[in-house]
Amino acid sequence: xxxxxxxxxxxxxxxxxxxxxxxxxxxxxxxxxxxxxxxxxxxxxxxxxxxxxxxxxxxxxxxxxxxxxxxxxxxxxxxxxxxxxxxxxxxxxxxxxxxxxxxxxxxxxxxxxxxxxxxxxxxxxxxxxxxxxxxxxxxxxxxxxxxxxxxx
Amino acid sequence: xxxxxxxxxxxxxxxxxxxxxxxxxxxxxxxxxxxxxxxxxxxxxxxxxxxxxxxxxxxxxxxxxxxxxxxxxxxxxxxxxxxxxxxxxxxxxxxxxxxxxxxxxxxxxxxxxxxxxxxxxxxxxxxxxxxxxxxxxxxxxxxxxxxxxxxxxxxxxxxxxxxxxxxxxxxxxxxxxxxxxxxxxxxxxxxxxxxxxxxxxxxxxxxxxxxxxxxxxxxxxxxxxxxxxxxxxxxxxxxxxxxxxxxxxxxxxxxxxxxxxxxxxxxxxxxxxxxxxxxxxxxxxxxxxxxxxxxxxxxxxxxxxxxxxxxxxxxxxxxxxxxxxxxxxxxxxxxxxxxxxxxxxxxxxxxxxxxxxxxxxxxxxxxxxxxxxxxxxxxxxxxxxxxxxxxxxxxxxxxxxxxxxxxxxxxxxxxxxxxxxxxxxxxxxxxxxxxxxxxxxxxxxxxxxxxxxxxxxxxxxxxxxxxxxxxxxxxxxxxxxxxxxxxxxxxxxxxxxxxxxxxxxxxxxxxxxxxxxxxxxxxxxxxxxxxxxxxxxxxxxxxxxxxxxxxxxxxxxxxxxxxxxxxxxxxxxxxxxxxxxxxxxxxxxxxxxxxxxxxxxxxxxxxxxxxxxxxxxxxxxxxxxxxxxxxxxxxxxxxxxxxxxxxxxxxxxxxxxxxxxxxxxxxxxxxxxxxxxxxxxxxxxxxxxxxxxxxxxxxxxxxxx
Numbered sequence: 001x002x003x004x005x006x007x008x009x010x011x012x013x014x015x016x017x018x019x020x021x022x023x024x025x026x027x028x029x030x031x032x033x034x035x036x037x038x039x040x041x042x043x044x045x046x047x048x049x050x051x052x053x054x055x056x057x058x059x060x061x062x063x064x065x066x067x068x069x070x071x072x073x074x075x076x077x078x079x080x081x082x083x084x085x086x087x088x089x090x091x092x093x094x095x096x097x098x099x100x101x102x103x104x105x106x107x108x109x110x111x112x113x114x115x116x117x118x119x120x121x122x123x124x125x126x127x128x129x130x131x132x133x134x135x136x137x138x139x140x141x142x143x144x145x146x147x148x149x150x151x152x
Numbered sequence: 153x154x155x156x157x158x159x160x161x162x163x164x165x166x167x168x169x170x171x172x173x174x175x176x177x178x179x180x181x182x183x184x185x186x187x188x189x190x191x192x193x194x195x196x197x198x199x200x201x202x203x204x205x206x207x208x209x210x211x212x213x214x215x216x217x218x219x220x221x222x223x224x225x226x227x228x229x230x231x232x233x234x235x236x237x238x239x240x241x242x243x244x245x246x247x248x249x250x251x252x253x254x255x256x257x258x259x260x261x262x263x264x265x266x267x268x269x270x271x272x273x274x275x276x277x278x279x280x281x282x283x284x285x286x287x288x289x290x291x292x293x294x295x296x297x298x299x300x301x302x303x304x305x306x307x308x309x310x311x312x313x314x315x316x317x318x319x320x321x322x323x324x325x326x327x328x329x330x331x332x333x334x335x336x337x338x339x340x341x342x343x344x345x346x347x348x349x350x351x352x353x354x355x356x357x358x359x360x361x362x363x364x365x366x367x368x369x370x371x372x373x374x375x376x377x378x379x380x381x382x383x384x385x386x387x388x389x390x391x392x393x394x395x396x397x398x399x400x401x402x403x404x405x406x407x408x409x410x411x412x413x414x415x416x417x418x419x420x421x422x423x424x425x426x427x428x429x430x431x432x433x434x435x436x437x438x439x440x441x442x443x444x445x446x447x448x449x450x451x452x453x454x455x456x457x458x459x460x461x462x463x464x465x466x467x468x469x470x471x472x473x474x475x476x477x478x479x480x481x482x483x484x485x486x487x488x489x490x491x492x493x494x495x496x497x498x499x500x501x502x503x504x505x506x507x508x509x510x511x512x513x514x515x516x517x518x519x520x521x522x523x524x525x526x527x528x529x530x531x532x533x534x535x536x537x538x539x540x541x542x543x544x545x546x547x548x549x550x551x552x553x554x555x556x557x558x559x560x561x562x563x564x565x566x567x568x569x570x571x572x573x574x575x576x577x578x579x580x581x582x583x584x585x586x587x588x589x590x591x592x593x594x595x596x597x598x599x600x601x602x603x604x605x606x607x608x609x610x611x612x613x614x615x616x617x618x619x620x621x622x623x624x625x626x627x628x629x630x631x632x633x634x635x636x637x638x639x640x641x642x643x644x645x646x647x648x649x650x651x652x653x654x655x656x657x658x659x660x661x662x663x664x665x666x667x668x669x670x671x672x673x674x675x676x677x678x679x680x681x682x683x684x685x686x687x688x689x690x691x692x693x694x695x696x697x698x699x700x701x702x703x704x705x706x707x708x709x710x711x712x713x714x715x716x717x718x719x720x721x722x723x724x725x726x727x728x729x730x731x732x733x734x735x736x737x738x739x740x741x742x743x744x745x746x747x748x749x750x751x752x753x754x755x756x757x758x759x760x761x762x763x764x765x766x767x768x769x770x771x772x773x774x775x776x777x778x779x780x781x782x783x784x785x786x787x788x789x790x791x792x793x794x795x796x797x798x799x800x801x802x803x804x805x806x807x808x809x810x811x812x813x814x815x816x817x818x819x820x821x822x823x824x825x826x827x828x829x830x831x832x833x834x835x836x837x838x839x840x841x842x843x844x845x846x847x848x849x850x851x852x853x854x855x856x857x
Contacts, residue, residue: 018399018419025419029374034366035359037540038418039491040572044798047491075359082358090357094349094764097772098220099356100363100491100540125807132798134491134541135220136775137768138809 004068008033009077019065024048026064027074035075035103045132049104049111050074056111075103078110086110089148097135105131109145117152119145196321198280199329200254201231201273203245208304208318210235210242215255216265217512218352219490219542220772221827222765223265225350227273229761230266233343234277234336237304237317240351249518249534258536260512261547261656263729263825266761270823278333280324287324288315338759338820347764352538364510364537365569367497372565373402375558376421379410381577382434382791383651387411389431395424404428405561409550412558418569437651437791442484442584445788448648449586453607457644458624460632464640469601473592476601477679480589481668482852484785486582486657487793487801492540493575496555499565500525505532505556510539512546520549521556543776544656548580573796580655581786581793583609585627587668591638597680599691602638604631604668606661607646611654623647630665630728630832635698636673636691652788658776659828662728666832667839667853670724674840675849684840685711685723697756698725700817702734704754708815709736718742719749722840724833731829732756732817735774737810737837741845744857748778748810748838756817757824763816769826770814777834779804783854 006013008031015030022041027033027050036059039047043058050059051073078084082091086109096102105128112119112127119127124145133141197203203211212231218224224246232239250258256272257264281301288306289296292313299308307314338344355361380386392404395413400420405412413424470476497508498521505527511517511534518534521527539546555568570578585608592601606627612618618626624645625632631643657663677687685706692699702725706712715721718740725734738750753770760766784801787794795801814830835853842857843849850856 017417018423021417021419025417029417029419032368034362034368037363037492038365038569039493040797042572042797042799045491078359082354087357091349091353094353094768096220096350096353096356097222097768098218098491098539098541099353099361102356103359106357106359129805129807131806132491132803133806134489134543134776134803136772136804136809138775138804138806139771139812140768141806142809 004064006064006067006072007070008072009074015064017064020063022060023050023062023064023067023072024059027059033074033076037100037103039101039132045101046108046130047101047104049107049131051107051111054111054114056108075107078106084110085148085151086113086144088151089144092147093140093144095137095140095144097137101131101133105133105141109141109148112145113148113152118149195325198283198321198325199276201276202235202280204317204321206318206321208316210237210317211245212242213245213247215247215250215258216269217258217260217514217536217539219260219512219539219546221260221265221769222350222762223260224352225348226266226761226765227269228351229343229348230270230273231277233341234274235280236301239343239348241304244351246536248536249514252515258514259516259547260542261544263731263827263829265825266823267730267825274335275333278335279329282330282333283324283327284317284320286327287320291315291323344761345759345763348762349764361538363492363540364497364508365492365495365540367508367537367567369497369499369508369565372497372567373414373416373562374418374421375412375414375566375568376418376425376571377410377412377554377568377574378425378428378430379574379578380432380434382432382438383440383653384437385432385435385791387430388433390428394427394429398424398427403562405558407554407557407561409554412562412568414562414564414566421569422571434791440651440791441789442787445584445650448650449607452646452648453586453588453605455646457605457646458620459642459644460624460628461641461643466601466603466640466642469640470590470592470603473600474595475593476590477593477675478590479672479675479851481587481671483585483664483667484787484853485584485652486780487576487579487786487795488543488545488657489576489801489803490539490541490543490545493572494545494551494570495568496552497565497567498555498559500556500560503531507532507534507552507556508537509534509552510537510546511552512539512542513549516547517549517552520553524553525556525560543658545579547656576796576801577793580653582657582663583611583654585661585664587664589668589672591672591676593676593680597682598639599637599676600639602634602641604643605646606631606644606665607648608661609649609652609654610647611656611660613647614649614654620647627661628665629660630662630726631669633727634669635695635727636688637693638691651791658773659728659831662726662828662832663777663780666724666726667836670726670833670836671839671851674722674843688723688725697732698727701725701732701754701756704815704817705734705736705752708754708813709752711736720841720845722837722842722844724836724840726829726832728829728832730824731826733829733833735830735833735837737834737841739838739841739845741842741857746782746842746855746857750811751834751837752813752815753830754815754817755826755830756819757826757829758819758821759823760816761823766816766826767814770830771812773828773830774812774834775804775809777831778838781835781838781853781855782808785854
């Protein structure tokens, strides 16, 4: 299998994997970053959201070969100490219940705020609607994004 | 009364095969308390729940799994408050499957985590506090009654002396355990009743909480299985060479549930599984379809039902009524669709099986593995990892047994990962059901007869061989307990089992019976030209706690105040799992699209342990209930489930989430539960609001305009 050079959370990794393997499984199984979650495998739940060159993308639907050379950020790379405004807001609002979808939600919200520092409810609806949560934390996610926006 | 025993490490570190027997589980295996290795006695254990080291470090044992309901914070809150230590200055010991004789049920189901642990944990905390106080009194040569425990210290105010719990621990642990330690007056609670942040949320937000899916053990391979898509069918042949040709694939093994492909990564395992090109014997259910199940319901509905309530003679009362209304409500099968699909990691050696399972029922999972794979109970060590949602799915031991079987067959540690379509095709589904209702009204609009027939597959009968009486009790749960004055009343059950596996889905049959009760009652209110709230209140004279939550919800929702143009309200009330809940939903219908804007919820669950968690559970139960009301259904064709992923089994999205307000009745009664009870009222509240908006009754879910 060919070697693929990945840059994840500022660190370089060379992985020998199937170039068609989704970035998700390479992050989780090969590199060992399990914060990024598998939920559906077809980009329908966004639990697997990471940043690629600053854009929120579903890593389950990104072949690892197309992530080569791009700046990948996972939940582990968002901040070393929960100091990212979105993480702080998530804790202040006590968003997570089971927490499984939350790394994806947080990465989605962080990308939204990076592009739009003061999102309206409609902006939140549009950007966050692809992110599914079965526990029902949506109301708190909305509050937390507004809270984080005040801090950004 | 609960007895708090002092236990040795041998007792509390050990696993046993006893099933966790929650409200809904009766599956049972013998327990075993004799471990093979007996660690030394721990002189700092005050009882099975509390250890205090000489340096003052407190460790609290937590016996229930956490799938998002917050038990691993709420349970220590109870212990810490009675023990009287500073929050959150302690460590937690998260128990895997443990001895039920020491820890009671560990099953997270039936909204029982708080309810069935409350007395046990309060007594454990209070007993430890009393022993620490006695140890201090003995040290000082004073009466224990002159000493007071507070925030990790025992104080003798008369002399101004004090000692920390750590200094007293060894002496206290050697004292006899008091039989009836004085419990705190609820007025003196300092932790219970507060909005306490969850202890594990920093890890959730950092992305480093270990879910079952994140477990990694040395030498582990990843596995994915091909299972027959038709219930009851089996794999007859497969192309092993094609699977082995996939890079990274290391082994292919057969187990009872299917064919497992083991590989160096999840992706290779999935690719290998897909390459198997299995042939199947579909078995007897090959022709099963939703249409065939509807026909079965027609047939069963015509048979005699098993009555779970039979007041007076309902048929005579109906015959004599001035007016009779009839309605039939229908509900589909539903999947749990937890965001974390089923998975389990197992290292099954010939004489020892270690398992890491995202389970709601550690004892049942461990006991089942022992039974099915032939281990002695103490040879199965089960760690209960965090779960990415459960909602009842993870009560079932199937995924844990399967992982252990794959590991045993392959001779290596293995993590079995279910893909989303595996999870959706092999769930234990919320049963579909039909509810046939009749009511009689007299000339003044009083209800003189009420008949509710439930036609549905059973959960407990096929799963556990439960007798019809038990199956009927479960299937009519929430129907039998109708609180309104309705005259002669009969509730009965017609069992209609199919090949579709059924299981407990958050609130179980209450998710259906509440809809039938509350929508039919709404139909009666409208038929008599009465305000739906007034109609309910007038029939709750003997049900003060029901009435109180209904009044609280109505008050907070502003039932008496006019709504903005285009908004409409509906109300519903339901009692389940010993908790009373009323909800008022505000909806609009624009261009044929129903939107839920606001839900006001009032609940009476006794003392609320963690008020923020209360709100979270209300928000969560309403979200799942709304998803069932508005979104998808599981349907069957050719013996298999049609839906496979979130594109055809959609969940509620943030853009569809109403503003939820959660209120509770202030109470000094012992706590009940809040995980399930807020779910049943939401769908009928929304359906009743939809009727208010459109004048059309929709009697099946999901609601279609």
